[in-house]
Amino acid sequence: MQANFFARKRRNSFIYYVLLILATVAAITITDYNVVKGFTSIPKAAEWAFQNFYPNEKAMKKLPAIMDSLIETVLVSIAATTVASIFALLFAILGSNTTGVGGVVSLISRSIATLFRNIDVAAWSMILLFSFGQSVMTGYFALFFGSFGFLTRAFIESIDEVSNSSVEALRATGASYFSIIFQSVIPSSIPQLLSWILFMVETNIRQATLIGILTGTGIGFLFSLYYKSLNYSSASLVVLVIVAAIMLIEAISNYVRRVIL
């Protein structure tokens, strides 16, 4: 029995390893990935970065322009997140198991969220580019749709986790639907919701860079402009500025999370 158990366990893990290796080989073949080149490119990239990829004096002159578009990108990310979170809260309350009205409405609000979440922001930005052109609103709406989908799912999970028993208790006392929502569900889950919102702001700044490269707006546009004109020292300054902004926001949200959770 005992020997059998170990033999079976060994056989099972052997099968898993073989499957994993087969899948890897298949993936390497179809993506045309060159393993040797992949590993050698890391030191090569590092060497190149040390020689070219740091800001010089000329790049520093561009700092005011870079800061301007960074601030715009950060503001777009924040504005998209806050407005999306309001809509997401509404849909989450309707779609949640504990607070939802149930039936078709819950199903519809969940499916809308799934739809929006799974169309990537890159796809959204290209769709929006047709109508909004290279304006700040392209990025704004792309981020808004993506954040809305993600936050709805996250909010539903938080609300279900936090407020199951309190909703039941309040319902037993005869509280109305709206007093349950506003007196119990929202106050008790707000720390979690806020934590998700802050996470979304961070993510959106990263996504905004990508959208900027695709649609030609904000800080991403500046990066791709410098990158494509081989002005690597200015491009590196853009990267450093983005890193500083994201780390600052991460530090703030870590502090807020520590206090409220």
Add this chain to the structure above:
Amino acid sequence: MELHEIAKKTIDGTRGPKGFPDKHIKAKPFSHAALVIQLTLGMLAALSIYGFATFDYKNINLLDSIQSTAVTIKTMFLEPHLKHFTFGEALMQVIITLGLAFLTTLFGAVIALFLALLAARNLSTGTASIIIKAGVTFIRAVPTVLWVLIFAVAAGLGSVAAVIGMTFHSVSYLVKAYSESFEELDKGVIEALKASGATWWQIVFQAVIPSSVTYLISWTFTRFEINFAVAVAMGAAAGAGGIGFDMFMASGFYYDVREVGVVTYFILFFAVLLEILATRIKKKLRAKV
């Protein structure tokens, strides 16, 4: 003083003798946490309003644009057609994108596993943990697309740069997730094994990894889902190939909304499939625990 007097004074809000708790019971006690929540919400609202006021709208008419976007979305989803590639080719491109995501997740998971062991505070020294966590925070702060483009200078645009650049980001994400699950392990277990003379590798393979393996798998699948979306985006933004590149060509080159619709359907189908798969696996793992 009689008891009822003390009670009365307490209710009246004057401080009782012997340091009785003062004042009424507040319905909403003031706390640091509540203040921080209000401040954060206020800041977010203020920054959003400031943002809306200062954006450079470039004279676009918001209502017209929203309307035309609605028309675009309607055409996209209701009248999709294929023109520059066939159904089979599109399917192949999605499989390439899945392959990119798979490779990235696999490389990321293997590298992250070792780094996370060194980054977990209960398994490693304080200095090593701090150095790795700081490095990982820096890597995470650089958006994936920038990593891919930076590697593209050395390796050329294509799947090599995409996989390496995306792996960087996956590693940093997974190191954080893995090391946090390792740190949740009960201190007593490690201590007991150490006392019995187990080596570091024995502790890792007999106690740490078996007890956190469900979290590890669950995080890895979450990352696989993310990597699929990232791989689509990299195809569009960094020439990594796959379905993302087709989408970029359809929208930015041919201006063919209907073809973008087909591509979006493909991406949507596979993304939802992955999400269902991930939820299934997570539920199964949770039931096992």
